[in-house]
Amino acid sequence: MSADPTKDKERIGVYVCHCGTNISATVDVENVAVWAKDKLADDGVVVARDYKFMCSSLGQELIERDIEREGLTRVVVAACSPHLHENTFRGACHRAGLNGYLCEMVSIREQVSWVHTDKIAATAKAKAMIAGGVERVIENEPLESLHVPIHPDTLVVGGGIAGIQAALEIADSGNKVYLVEREPSIGGHMAQFDKTFPTLDCAACILTPKMVSAGTHPNIELLTWSEVERVDGFVGNFTVTIKKKPRYVIEELCTGCGICWEKCPKHVVDDVFEAGLGYRAAVYTPFAQAVPKYPVIDTENCTYFQRGKCRACEKFCPTNAIDFTQTETYISVTVGNIILATGYDLFDARRVVQYGYGRLANVFTSIEFERMCNASGPTNGEIVLRDGVTPPKSVGIIHCVGSRDRNYNNYCSVICCMSSLKFAHLVKERTGAEVYNFYIDMRTAYKDYDEFYQRVLEEGTLFVRGRVAEVTDAARGPGEEGKIIIQAEDTLIGKQRRIPVDMVLLAAALEPRKDAKEVAQKFGISCSANGWYTEKHPKLDPVATMTEGIFIAGAAQGPKDIPTSVSQGAAAAGRVLNRIGRGEIELEPVRATVEAAKCSGCRICNNLCPFGAIIFHEDLMVSEVKHALCQGCGTCVAACPAGAISGSGFSNGQILAQIEGMLMFDQPANLLNLAEMALA
Amino acid sequence: MSEPFEPVIIGFTCNWCSYRAADLAGTARVKYPPNVRLIRLMCSGRLDPTFVLKALSQGADGVMITGCHPGECHYIEQNYKAMRRYLLLRRTLAQMGIEPGRVKLVWASAAEGVKLAKEISTLVEEIRALGPLNWPGRVKMATGGNGTAVSAHISQEVTA
Numbered sequence: 001m002s003a004d005p006t007k008d009k010e011r012i013g014v015y016v017c018h019c020g021t022n023i024s025a026t027v028d029v030e031n032v033a034v035w036a037k038d039k040l041a042d043d044g045v046v047v048a049r050d051y052k053f054m055c056s057s058l059g060q061e062l063i064e065r066d067i068e069r070e071g072l073t074r075v076v077v078a079a080c081s082p083h084l085h086e087n088t089f090r091g092a093c094h095r096a097g098l099n100g101y102l103c104e105m106v107s108i109r110e111q112v113s114w115v116h117t118d119k120i121a122a123t124a125k126a127k128a129m130i131a132g133g134v135e136r137v138i139e140n141e142p143l144e145s146l147h148v149p150i151h152p153d154t155l156v157v158g159g160g161i162a163g164i165q166a167a168l169e170i171a172d173s174g175n176k177v178y179l180v181e182r183e184p185s186i187g188g189h190m191a192q193f194d195k196t197f198p199t200l201d202c203a204a205c206i207l208t209p210k211m212v213s214a215g216t217h218p219n220i221e222l223l224t225w226s227e228v229e230r231v232d233g234f235v236g237n238f239t240v241t242i243k244k245k246p247r248y249v250i251e252e253l254c255t256g257c258g259i260c261w262e263k264c265p266k267h268v269v270d271d272v273f274e275a276g277l278g279y280r281a282a283v284y285t286p287f288a289q290a291v292p293k294y295p296v297i298d299t300e301n302c303t304y305f306q307r308g309k310c311r312a313c314e315k316f317c318p319t320n321a322i323d324f325t326q327t328e329t330y331i332s333v334t335v336g337n338i339i340l341a342t343g344y345d346l347f348d349a350r351r352v353v354q355y356g357y358g359r360l361a362n363v364f365t366s367i368e369f370e371r372m373c374n375a376s377g378p379t380n381g382e383i384v385l386r387d388g389v390t391p392p393k394s395v396g397i398i399h400c401v402g403s404r405d406r407n408y409n410n411y412c413s414v415i416c417c418m419s420s421l422k423f424a425h426l427v428k429e430r431t432g433a434e435v436y437n438f439y440i441d442m443r444t445a446y447k448d449y450d451e452f453y454q455r456v457l458e459e460g461t462l463f464v465r466g467r468v469a470e471v472t473d474a475a476r477g478p479g480e481e482g483k484i485i486i487q488a489e490d491t492l493i494g495k496q497r498r499i500p501v502d503m504v505l506l507a508a509a510l511e512p513r514k515d516a517k518e519v520a521q522k523f524g525i526s527c528s529a530n531g532w533y534t535e536k537h538p539k540l541d542p543v544a545t546m547t548e549g550i551f552i553a554g555a556a557q558g559p560k561d562i563p564t565s566v567s568q569g570a571a572a573a574g575r576v577l578n579r580i581g582r583g584e585i586e587l588e589p590v591r592a593t594v595e596a597a598k599c600s601g602c603r604i605c606n607n608l609c610p611f612g613a614i615i616f617h618e619d620l621m622v623s624e625v626k627h628a629l630c631q632g633c634g635t636c637v638a639a640c641p642a643g644a645i646s647g648s649g650f651s652n653g654q655i656l657a658q659i660e661g662m663l664m665f666d667q668p669a670n671l672l673n674l675a676e677m678a679l680a
Numbered sequence: 681m682s683e684p685f686e687p688v689i690i691g692f693t694c695n696w697c698s699y700r701a702a703d704l705a706g707t708a709r710v711k712y713p714p715n716v717r718l719i720r721l722m723c724s725g726r727l728d729p730t731f732v733l734k735a736l737s738q739g740a741d742g743v744m745i746t747g748c749h750p751g752e753c754h755y756i757e758q759n760y761k762a763m764r765r766y767l768l769l770r771r772t773l774a775q776m777g778i779e780p781g782r783v784k785l786v787w788a789s790a791a792e793g794v795k796l797a798k799e800i801s802t803l804v805e806e807i808r809a810l811g812p813l814n815w816p817g818r819v820k821m822a823t824g825g826n827g828t829a830v831s832a833h834i835s836q837e838v839t840a
C-alpha cells in the first residue's frame with residue numbers, strides 16, 4: 001500500500017517461527033502465515049511460511065532456497081528477538097546472494113507469545129507487527145559494513161598496574177605504545193603498598209620489574225608528567241595532543257643520582273605519594289624506584305621559583321641537567337586505538353565527620369597505613385602512633401568507610417574487606433597488638449581470599465559485626481582515658497559496644513577519579529551513575545566502550561583488586577592487538593549521512609553529536625558526518641530541520657513505514673478491528 | 681458496544697536499554713496487555729516527534745517513548761535530548777486539543793523487564809480511561825491545519 005508505484009514491487013518472503021511451542025502455543029502461527037500471504041500480497045509478499053525452528057539449518061535453508069527460486073528481494077522473519085538471531089538470518093540471506101540488511105526480524109516471541117496469554121489477541125498483535133516489518137523492509141536499503149584501516153600504534157592513558165600491563169602486552173608483540181602518566185612516575189596506587197593480599201608478597205618486588213620493563217621497552221614511549229590535551233579523529237586513526245609539563249630537568253642529561261633532592265633545602269609534606277605522612281624535597285621523584293628516574297621541580301614549593309633565589313640543585317647537579325627555563329611542550333601522536341586505565345581516587349575520610357579523621361590524631365586512612373607499613377616509607381615500616389615512636393597496644397579497623405552507605409557511595413568498594421584483613425594481619429605480626437575489625441558483611445570472594453580470612457581469624461583478630469556509630473576521645477570511664485573509643489552496635493549479640501583502642505584505621509572507599517567525567521568526555525565515552533567509565537557490556541564486553549577504538553581497564557571501570565586490574569589490562573591489549581593484526585575493522589553500517597544539497601548550513605546538528613562526528617565545511621557551508629566516528633544514535637537525523645540527514649538502517653522512511661504497517665489494519669477505513677484480524 | 685475499549689499503542693524503544701528490557705520481560709515471562717506494539721530505534725535521541733504524530737494520526741490512541749535512564753544512554757546523553765523533545769511535544773499536543781497523557785516517556789534499563797511491563801500496563805489503563813483518540817477530528821478543531829507542519833516546528837525549537 002505504501003510502496004512507490006514507480007518502483008518495481010519487492011518480492012517479499014515472510015517466515016513465521018513456531019520456536020518449538022514457545023511461539024505456537026500462544027500465537028496461531030499457521031494462521032499468521034496464511035494471512036500474511038493473503039492480506040500482504042498487495043505489498044509484495046509472495047511467500048509466507050511457518051516452520052518449527054527457523055534458526056535451525058533447515059529453517060535457514062528454507063529462506064535461502066526461496067531467495068534463489070522465488071527471486072525474493074526482501075525477507076521478514078517473525079521469531080525471537082533480533083538481539084538473538086538477527087545475524088543468523090542476515091547470514092542466511094547473504095549466502096543466497098541477498099544483502100543481509102534487506103532482512104528484518106519481528107520479535108513475536110519476547111514481545112508476543114511469552115508476554116501475552118490470550119491467543120486471539122496475541123495472534124492479532126503478531127499480525128500487526130509483521131505488517132509493520134513488511135512495510136519497513138520495503139524501505140530497507142542494502143548496506144555494506146564500513147572498513148576502517150587501523151594505525152598500529154596505541155595510546156595507553158594511566159600508568160598504574162592496569163595500564164602498565166596493557167602497554168607491555170602490546171609492546172611485546174612488536175607494536176608501538178605511548179604510555180601517558182600524569183604523575184612524575186608510573187606505578188599508580190600499587191607502588192604505595194607494602195604487602196599485597198592474599199599472598200602477602202611485597203608490592204615493590206612484583207611491581208618494580210614491570211615498571212622497569214615499561215620504562216626501558218624499545219616499543220614503549222613513556223610520557224610521564226604529561227596529560228592528554230585533545231583527541232581528534234576516530235577509530236583506526238586518532239590524533240592525540242599530549243601536554244608535557246615542564247620537569248625543569250633535562251632528561252637526556254639527568255642520571256637520577258639524587259644529589260639535587262639531597263641538596264634541596266625545601267621540604268614539604270608529600271600529600272600524594274606519602275598520603276601526607278611523609279616529606280619530600282621541592283625537587284623530587286615520588287619514590288626510590290620511580291620510573292623514569294628523573295625528578296621534577298615542584299614550582300609551588302621551590303624557593304627559586306617562589307623567591308627568585310636558591311638554585312642549589314642547579315649548582316650541585318653533576319651533569320648540569322637542571323633547566324629553570326623549560327616550558328610546557330605539546331606533542332601530537334597518531335594512534336589507532338586508545339586504552340584508558342586511569343584508576344581510582346581514595347574517598348576523603350574527613351567526610352565521615354563522626355569517625356574523627358583529621359581531628360583525632362591517631363585515626364589513619366588505609367593509604368596512610370600502607371605507607372606506614374612500607375619499609376621505605378616515612379616510618380621505615382614501623383607501625384606507630386602519630387607521635388612517630390609509640391607502637392599501639394590495640395587497633396580498631398573500620399570497614400566500608402564511604403562504601404555501602406547511602407550518604408556517600410551505595411556500591412561496595414570490593415577490596416576493603418581484604419585490605420582490612422591484610423592490615424589486621426600486619427598489625428598482629430609486627431606489634432602483637434589487640435586488633436578489632438568492624439565490618440558490615442565480610443566479602444572475601446575470589447581465589448584464596450576466604451582462606452586468608454580464616455588465617456586472620458586464627459591469628460586472634462576480633463571481629464565485630466555492625467556499622468560503627470562514632471569514634472571519639474570523650475572517655476566515659478577510667479578504662480577509656482587517653483584512648484580512642486569506637487562505639488558500634490554488635491549485631492551478632494544485639495548490643496551497643498564501646499571499645500577503647502590506641503589507633504583507628506579507616507578502610508576508605510574507592511571512588512572514580514575527580515576528573516573522570518571530563519576525561520570521559522575528552523575521549524567520547526560515558527560514565528555510569530556512580531561515575532565509573534561505562535563498558536560496552538557489563539558481562540560480555542567489559543573492556544570495550546560504546547566508542548569504537550576506546551577501551552578501558554582496571555579500577556577506572558569500577559572498584560577491583562590487582563589481579564582483576566591486570567587481567568583487564570591484558571584483555572584490553574588483546575582486543576587492540578586483534579585489530580592491529582587484522583589491519584582494519586568492520587563497523588556496523590548504521591550511520592548518519594548529510595545530503596549536502598539539502599543541508600542549509602544551520603549547524604544545528606553540529607553540537608548535538610556526542611561523538612563530535614559532525615564537521616562543518618565553512619567553504620561550502622554544509623555539514624558532514626564522519627562515518628568512522630558516528631555511532632549511529634540518530635539524534636542528528638531527528639533534529640535536522642532541513643531533513644538533510646538520513647540514518648542508514650533506521651531511516652525516516654523505514655520507521656514511518658513501520659508505523660504505518662503496524663497500524664494499517666486498525667484504521668477505520670479498513671473496517672477491521674482486532675478481533676476480526678485474528679479470525680481472518 | 682458493551683465491550684471495553686482496547687486502545688492501540690505504539691512504543692518506541694532504544695536498542696540498548698528499553699528494547700532489552702522488553703526482551704527480558706519476555707524471557708522472564710512477565711505478562712502485560714497486548715495493546716502495545718514496539719518499534720526499535722538505536723537511541724531515544726532518534727525519536728523524531730514526527731514519528732509520534734504519525735502514529736497518532738494513523739490510528740494509535742497513545743504512544744510510549746522509552747530509553748535508558750538519564751546518565752545511562754549508550755550515546756552519552758542523547759536521552760536528555762529526547763526528554764526535551766518530549767516535553768515540547770506534550771505542549772504541542774495540548775495546543776492541538778489532544779490530552780498530553782496519551783504520550784508517555786519511560787526510562788527502563790536492560791534489567792527492568794518488570795518495570796517496563798508495569799509501565800505498559802499502567803499506560804494501557806490510562807489510555808483506556810481517555811478513550812479513543814479520533815485524531816483527524818481533534819486536530820482540525822484545534823489547529824485548522826495538519827499535524828505534520830507542527831512537527832517540523834517542534835524539531836527546530838528543540839535543537840535551537
Ligand SMILES: Cc1cc2nc3c(=O)[nH]c(=O)nc-3n(C[C@H](O)[C@H](O)[C@H](O)COP(=O)(O)OP(=O)(O)OC[C@H]3O[C@@H](n4cnc5c(N)ncnc54)[C@H](O)[C@@H]3O)c2cc1C
Nearest residue numbers: 158160161162182188189196197342343344554555561562
Ligand atoms: C589501601 C588499599 C590497599 C590495597 N591493597 C591491595 C592488595 O593488597 N591487593 C590487591 O590486589 N589490591 C589492593 N588494592 C587495590 C589496588 O589498589 C587496585 O586494584 C589497583 O591499584 C588498580 O590499578 P589501576 O592501574 O587500575 O589504577 P591506579 O593504581 O589508580 O593507577 C592509575 C594511574 O593512572 C594515572 N592517571 C589517572 N588519571 C590520569 C590522566 N587523566 N592522565 C594520565 N594519567 C592518569 C594515575 O596517576 C595512576 O598512576 C588496594 C587498594 C587500597 C585503597
Ligand code: SF4
Nearest residue numbers: 599600602603605640
Ligand atoms: S542540521 Fe541539517 S541543515 Fe543544519 S547543518 Fe546539520 S545537516 Fe545541515
Ligand code: SF4
Nearest residue numbers: 609630631633634636
Ligand atoms: S547519528 Fe548520532 S553519532 Fe552519528 S553523527 Fe548523528 S548524532 Fe553523531
Ligand code: FES
Nearest residue numbers: 694723747748753
Ligand atoms: S541508547 Fe538508550 S536512550 Fe540512548
